[in-house]
Amino acid sequence: VLAVVAAACSVSLAALPSGASATRGKTEGETIRLVTHDSFALSKDVLAAFTARTGIDVEILQGGDGGAIVNQAILTKDNPVGDVLYGVDNTFLTRALDAGIFERYRSPALDTVPEALRRDTKSRVTPIDYADVCINYDKTWFAENEVKVPQTLQDLAKPAYRGKLVVEDPSTSTTGLAFLVATVAEYGPNKWPRYWERLRANDVRVVDGWDQAFYDEFSGGGAGGTRPLVVSYASSPPASVVFAEPPTDEATIGTMTGSCFRQVEYAGILAGSEHRAAARELVDFMLSEQFQSDMPLQMFVFPAREGTPLPKVFEQFADTPTDPYTLTPREIGAGRDEWIRQWTGTVLR
Amino acid sequence: VTRSRVAAIACAALPVAFVAVFFVYPVVAILDRGLRPDGHVDLAPLRDVFTDDTTRGVVWFTVWQAALSTVLTLVVALPGAYVLARLRFPGRTLVRALVTIPFVLPTVLVASAFLALGVERSLGAILLAHVFFNYAVVVRVVGELWRHLDPYEEAAARVLGASRWRAFREVTLPALQPGIVASATITFLFCFTSFGVILLLGGPSRSTIETEIYRQTTRFLDLPLAAALSIVQLLTVIVLLWLAGRFERRAAVPRRLRSSREVEHRPRSLGDRMLLGSNLAVMAALLGLPLAVLVVRSLTPPSGFGVAYYRALGHVREGSTLFVPPLDAVWNSVKYATIATVIAVAVGGLAAWAGTRTRSRWLDGLLALPLGVSAVTLGFGFLIALDEPPLDLRGSTWLVPLAQALVALPFVVLLTAPVLRAIDPRLREAAQMLGASPARARRAVDLPIAGRALFVAGAFAFAISLGEFGATAFVVRPDSPTLPIVIYRLLGQPGDLSFGGAMAASVLLMVLVVIAMVAGDRLRTRSIGEF
Numbered sequence: 001v002l003a004v005v006a007a008a009c010s011v012s013l014a015a016l017p018s019g020a021s022a023t024r025g026k027t028e029g030e031t032i033r034l035v036t037h038d039s040f041a042l043s044k045d046v047l048a049a050f051t052a053r054t055g056i057d058v059e060i061l062q063g064g065d066g067g068a069i070v071n072q073a074i075l076t077k078d079n080p081v082g083d084v085l086y087g088v089d090n091t092f093l094t095r096a097l098d099a100g101i102f103e104r105y106r107s108p109a110l111d112t113v114p115e116a117l118r119r120d121t122k123s124r125v126t127p128i129d130y131a132d133v134c135i136n137y138d139k140t141w142f143a144e145n146e147v148k149v150p151q152t153l154q155d156l157a158k159p160a161y162r163g164k165l166v167v168e169d170p171s172t173s174t175t176g177l178a179f180l181v182a183t184v185a186e187y188g189p190n191k192w193p194r195y196w197e198r199l200r201a202n203d204v205r206v207v208d209g210w211d212q213a214f215y216d217e218f219s220g221g222g223a224g225g226t227r228p229l230v231v232s233y234a235s236s237p238p239a240s241v242v243f244a245e246p247p248t249d250e251a252t253i254g255t256m257t258g259s260c261f262r263q264v265e266y267a268g269i270l271a272g273s274e275h276r277a278a279a280r281e282l283v284d285f286m287l288s289e290q291f292q293s294d295m296p297l298q299m300f301v302f303p304a305r306e307g308t309p310l311p312k313v314f315e316q317f318a319d320t321p322t323d324p325y326t327l328t329p330r331e332i333g334a335g336r337d338e339w340i341r342q343w344t345g346t347v348l349r
Numbered sequence: 350v351t352r353s354r355v356a357a358i359a360c361a362a363l364p365v366a367f368v369a370v371f372f373v374y375p376v377v378a379i380l381d382r383g384l385r386p387d388g389h390v391d392l393a394p395l396r397d398v399f400t401d402d403t404t405r406g407v408v409w410f411t412v413w414q415a416a417l418s419t420v421l422t423l424v425v426a427l428p429g430a431y432v433l434a435r436l437r438f439p440g441r442t443l444v445r446a447l448v449t450i451p452f453v454l455p456t457v458l459v460a461s462a463f464l465a466l467g468v469e470r471s472l473g474a475i476l477l478a479h480v481f482f483n484y485a486v487v488v489r490v491v492g493e494l495w496r497h498l499d500p501y502e503e504a505a506a507r508v509l510g511a512s513r514w515r516a517f518r519e520v521t522l523p524a525l526q527p528g529i530v531a532s533a534t535i536t537f538l539f540c541f542t543s544f545g546v547i548l549l550l551g552g553p554s555r556s557t558i559e560t561e562i563y564r565q566t567t568r569f570l571d572l573p574l575a576a577a578l579s580i581v582q583l584l585t586v587i588v589l590l591w592l593a594g595r596f597e598r599r600a601a602v603p604r605r606l607r608s609s610r611e612v613e614h615r616p617r618s619l620g621d622r623m624l625l626g627s628n629l630a631v632m633a634a635l636l637g638l639p640l641a642v643l644v645v646r647s648l649t650p651p652s653g654f655g656v657a658y659y660r661a662l663g664h665v666r667e668g669s670t671l672f673v674p675p676l677d678a679v680w681n682s683v684k685y686a687t688i689a690t691v692i693a694v695a696v697g698g699l700a701a702w703a704g705t706r707t708r709s710r711w712l713d714g715l716l717a718l719p720l721g722v723s724a725v726t727l728g729f730g731f732l733i734a735l736d737e738p739p740l741d742l743r744g745s746t747w748l749v750p751l752a753q754a755l756v757a758l759p760f761v762v763l764l765t766a767p768v769l770r771a772i773d774p775r776l777r778e779a780a781q782m783l784g785a786s787p788a789r790a791r792r793a794v795d796l797p798i799a800g801r802a803l804f805v806a807g808a809f810a811f812a813i814s815l816g817e818f819g820a821t822a823f824v825v826r827p828d829s830p831t832l833p834i835v836i837y838r839l840l841g842q843p844g845d846l847s848f849g850g851a852m853a854a855s856v857l858l859m860v861l862v863v864i865a866m867v868a869g870d871r872l873r874t875r876s877i878g879e880f
Contacts, residue, residue, distance in 0.1 A: 033744055039841060040827075060827050061744055068567040075382065075729055079736040081743050095570065169553040171564050207470075208548040211457070211840040215848055216464045222651070222845050224465055236843050243844020245661075246652040300842070337569050348554040 027278040028055035033082030034282065035061050035270070037069050040087065041298040042291075050285050056278045066174045066265075067092055073270060074099040083279040086128060086267040086286065090119065090326075091177050093266065094333025097124060102268035105280055109287035112305045117264050119329050125266035128286050129301040132234035132324055133178035134260040135165070136253050138220030141228035150229070152258045153186050157198040165229040166205045166217040169348075171340050174263075175210045179231045180343055181332055182261035185325035189335065193346045200347050220253040234260060235300035237317040242297065251317040262324040265301065357706035364700035367692075368715055368758075370740065371751055375730030376579075376722055382733065383576025394577035404561065404574075408581060411557040414472070415540035418479035422536050423529070425480055425631065426487035432628040433488055434495035436621060437613045444632070445488075446866035450859050451636055452485040453816025455833045456545025457840060458855045462639035463550060465646075470552040478546045481635060483536040490535070490764065493805060494528035496609040527597050531763050534593040538586060538720045538759075544819060558582045562723045579726050586721025587714070594710050640859065647852035651845055658849035662857075673828055675854055678835040682861065685821075685831060686814035689753035693810040696754070697761030698803050705769045713766050717759040724819025727752065731824060748824035749831070753817045757810035764809060768802035769795070808869030812862050832858040 040062060051057055061082055063069045070092045073085050077099065088096050096102065097120065106123035117127040135156070142149050150156055156165055168176030184192045205227060207213050215223040218230035220240075233239075237251040267286055269279045285291055292303035297311050302320070310318075384390055398404045433445050451459065459478060468474050498521065506516040544559045556564070558578050565575040616622045650657045662675040700712045719727070731752070735742040742748050772795055780790035818833040825834050832854055839851035 038822075038838065059744060062825075062827050063823065064567060071567055071570045072729065072732060074570065075379075076732050076736065079733075079743070081732060081736075171568050172548065172553070206553045208553055212460070212549060214843055215840065216461055221843065221848070223461070223646075223848050232843070240843045243842065243846040245650045245657055245845040245849060340568065 027275070027281060030055070030275050030278045031057040031059055032084065032273075032275045032278045032282060033059045033061055035063060035069060035073065035080075035082035035085045037066050037087040038062050038064060039299060043294050043298060046290055046294045049290060050282070054278070054281050054285075056281060058282065067177075070096045070101075073101045077101055077271070080270040080272050083270055083273040083275045084267055084282050085270055086265070088125065088266050088268070089174070089178075090262075090264045090266075090329045091174065091181060091332050091336065093119070093125065093329040096268070097122075097329075098333070101270060103271040103273070103276075105269050105283060107280070107284050107287060109284050109305070112287060112307075114304075114306055117304050119264070120266070125268040126283055126287065127264050127304045128267050129292075129295055129299070129304050130262055130264045131301040132255075132260040132262055132321055133175055133182070133231065134234045134321065135256040136218070136220065136230050136232040136236050137256060138218065138228040139252050139254050141219050149254070150256060153183060153195070156204075156229070156259075157195065157202050159202070161202065161229065163203040163205075164227055165199070165202075165231075166207060166213045166225075166227045167199075167231045168210055168213050169206050169208055170343055173209050175213075175231060175233075177336070177340070178261045178263050179259075180339060181327060181336075182259065182325040184335065184339060185261070185327050192339075193342055196343060196346045204347070206347060229256075233300065234320055235296075235302070235314070235318055237319070238311075238313045239300045241313055241317055255319040255321075257319050257321040260321040260324040262321075262326050264304075353706055357703045360699045360706070361703035361712055364696045364703070364712065364716060367696045368718075368755075371735075372719055372722075372727070372755055375734035376726060377730075378734035379572075379726055379730040380576045380579060383572035383574075383579075386573065391573065394573040395580060397574070398577045398581055404578070407556050407558060407561050407578075410555065411541060411559075412585075414475060414479075414557070415537050415543070418476050418483070418540040419533050419537040421476055422480045422483045422487060423533060425635070426484045427491065427529075428624065429484065429628045429632060430488045430492040430495055432625055434492040434609075435613050436625055437615050438625060442867060442870055443863075444629070445492075445870065446863045447640075448488055448632060448636055449485045449812060449866045450640060450862050451481050452483070453812045453862050454482075454640075454855065454859070455816060455818050455836055456482075456549060457818075457837060458643060458851070459639060460545065460549035462642040465642050466638060468550070470550055472551070472555070474550040475543075475546055475555070477635075478550050479536075479540045479543065481639065482546070483539055484632075484636060486535050486539070487529075487532045489805070489809070490532035491525055491528040494525055496612060497607055498524050498612065499607050500612050530593055530596050534589065535720075535760070535763060537589065541585065541589075542582065542721065542723065544723070559723050563725050566725050566729065575726070579723065582723070583718070583721045586718065590714050590717050594714065598710070643852055643855050643859070647849065647856045650849055658846070658853040661846050661850055662853055673830070675835045675839070675850060678830050678832045678854070679857055679861065681829045682815050682831040682833075682858070685750045685753060686811050688750035689757060689814040690807050690811040692750060692754035693757040693761045693814075694803055694807045697758050697806065697810075698765060698799070701762055701765040701769050701802075702799070704766055705772075713762050716762045719755045720759040724823065727755070727820055728823030744826070746826055746829060749821055749826075749829075750814075752820035752824055753814040754810075756817050756820055757813045760809050760813060761803075761806040764806040765799070765802040769799055772798055804869060808866055811865050811869070815858065815861055815865070832861070 040060065047058055063072050066087050066089050069085065070088050073080065073096065085101070102124040104123050105126070107126050110118065110126060113127050117130060135150070137149055147160060150161055155161065167179060170177040170180040183195055186192070187195050205217060207217060210232065213230050214232055215221045215225065217225040217227050219225050219228045234255045237253050237255060240253055241248060241251050267283055269276065269283065273279050287305055289305065289308060292305040292308040295301055295303050296314050384392065384394065398408065429448070433441065459481065463474060463478060468477065503516045503520045506520045507513065511519065542559045543557055544563065547555055547557050547560050558581065562575050562578050562582070565571040565578065616625050647658055648654060648656070664674050697716060700716050704710060704712050731742070731748060776794045777790045780793055781787060785793060816833060818837065821831055822834060822837065825831065830838065836851045836854045836858070839847045839854065
């Protein structure tokens with residue numbers, strides 16, 4: 001037995017593939033790697049169209065959430081795992097930029113993106129999409145209990161909503177981090193802990209990740225939760241319609257548009273990529289109409305390219321905030337780690 | 350003697366090389382990055398772990414919750430081990446396979462099932478979940494020994510006038526000790542490095558060294574602190590393994606083992622029947638109920654009882670974060686787990702073999718170390734270490750079975766080494782007396798026993814690889830996800846179909862584990878036979 005397994009083992013070791021093949025020159029026939037987060041999704045035919053047009057094969061590597069992939073890219077700076085990184089958002093952007101993991105590239109397609117989303121003046125990253133992290137509410141619960149839906153962050157600390165809200169821990173969840181930033185934007189760098197003290201006194205529940213919040217705790221998640229308010233996304237109502245079983249044409253959850261923080265996601269070419277030309281093609285493609293119009297129903301985010309038509313289910317059910325909270329990546333980068341520590345001290349300890 | 354030593358060293362070369370390249374090197378690389386940020390070693394973070402109130406609290410909590418969990422698991426599972434080892438009753442093989450399921454289920458599902466049963470996030474929930482997950486470890490490891498323990502020794506003690514309790518305490522318990530120590534060690538290490546259970550069921554205010562490493566690495570990129578915590582964790586694990594090894598060496602007396610057919614019996618007395626009844630009830634409540642919740646949920650979409658969630662697994666839906674139909678993951682899981690099992694059994698088996706020939710224990714210890722390193726540390730280590738020729742594995746699909754094999758390896762060693770050491774040399778001597786050459790005596794005596802042990806270990810390794818999540822998530826490719834990855838991805842988006850799909854996928858994972866365990870049990874007894 002041992003001899004057999006030993007032989008099998010040495011064979012399997014010998015059969016290890018010898019890593020990436022570095023073909024330089026024309027992009028035709030090249031394979032590039034797109035490093036992205038776990039929420040990445042794309043229609044097969046969209047990627048196939050890109051390959052058919054350019055001759056470039058794209059391999060996708062997913063390495064955790066938005067925070068984890070940035071840290072990964074920083075650690076592997078000398079020998080990058082891939083060529084293009086997509087999914088760094090404005091809450092982690094400065095960490096990535098300061099570490100110098102991206103090389104400069106200004107895509108010609110950038111002109112189609114509204115000024116407000118373009119935050120990097122040195123053209124190291126390209127905005128691809130945005131999503132609004134908002135409080136979702138369970139429409140059924142509020143109707144049945146005849147309670148008014150809260151309108152502002154201030155409302156959430158009121159006795160009427162005691163024990164009704166579930167949020168994610170910003171030290172483990174990017175969604176939770178975005179909501180924390182929203183409260184910092186509302187109350188300012190000094191007063192926001194006071195607000196969280198009041199939320200804590202109002203029996204806010206903290207869980208580790210979005211799925212625990214949405215499925216285990218939120219009453220509108222469909223899996224037996226009891227709290228009617230959850231930190232989620234403005235695109236959660238359309239998503240819940242798309243994924244309804246049996247199919248439905250009515251959203252049972254709504255969005256509190258006065259509570260939103262706008263998360264912008266960027267793509268950048270990883271410095272040290274051996275496939276620079278192909279990587280540029282991919283970044284351009286990510287801003288193309290084909291890619292952009294595929295994103296909403298795949299990742300439930302909003303396209304950055306102006307004028308991209310939205311799917312019907314988005315127009316019907318996604319309540320987008322007119323004036324979401326926002327801070328510059330620089331402000332977030334300077335405060336982030338300290339905010340998380342302070343938040344942990346205020347809410348959990 | 351010299352020749353056999355040479356052979357032993359040759360046997361040891363492969364496991365040592367494997368662990369050195371795929372474990373020690375990546376882990377050292379990431380720790381080095383943390384503790385030598387600008388060229389010179391800075392050990393201040395190590396001191397900070399113990400001077401800072403928060404991290405000191407984290408270390409202390411990690412230790413005591415693990416100790417408490419281990420004691421509880423032993424108390425609950427030891428009677429269960431007896432029942433499944435010694436009492437013959439209809440459906441026993443199935444029950445034995447079923448109790449193994451929890452061990453390999455992704456924590457995220459178990460947490461969800463517990464919450465659905467009304468368990469509140471608390472310390473109690475953590476302990477309950479740890480007993481749930483590790484019950485199988487005790488039942489399998491201690492049970493395997495119990496199944497073959499000579500019952501006549503205890504009977505002899507009774508005849509000589511010892512009370513039932515005294516006979517158990519002074520005859521059976523010492524004989525079981527190697528198994529108890531081994532399973533307690535595994536359980537403690539599991540609870541000590543617990544990650545998902547702490548985050549999901551303990552609530553965010555509780556953290557262990559493992560969750561803190563994750564937070565510091567993925568959120569704050571505080572590599573020095575993460576490295577310091579990793580070293581504290583690793584050192585604790587080394588000390589514990591060393592203690593367990595010493596203990597086991599003292600307790601390892603070659604024993605005459607019996608065929609389980611001679612040992613087991615139908616429940617005869619009232620006591621036996623009560624024991625059987627109460628233990629089955631415990632298993633049903635503790636293990637069965639949460640599993641049942643998952644099955645029921647997977648079969649009850651809002652449209653009414655049916656297999657809609659299962660059907661949905663057959664194709665890629667619009668908006669799914671999966672790039673292949675979730676059902677493909679069944680095949681991927683089996684494929685990766687098979688390769689990982691082959692690697693783990695080969696490497697672990699060779700090491701255990703070499704260990705018995707040279708009587709040295711450091712190899713066992715080396716191979717058990719992956720237990721003490723967090724998936725994040727290993728995953729990041731892989732990324733920064735295995736990135737240059739000749740070993741450039743960036744993005745390679747080989748990383749998945751390699752990572753899984755590393756996770757399974759400690760179990761293979763812990764499960765096979767004690768058995769190999771316990772082989773009665775008199776058996777070998779008897780064979781030689783009857784005319785067998787030393788080599789033939791080894792083949793005839795050691796190989797069947799080693800084969801049995803490797804089968805048990807292999808089944809375990811396979812199950813662990815099937816359920817492995819932490820390390821796999823770091824290195825898996827989206828076009829070939831495993832079942833736990835699919836479950837996790839499905840849970841990452843809203844909607845009934847996503848949630849129900851995760852439940853259905855988890856039931857498939859459970860079925861796979863049961864098939865593997867039952868097949869392992871059957872195959873083992875058929876091909877190798879009993880003692």
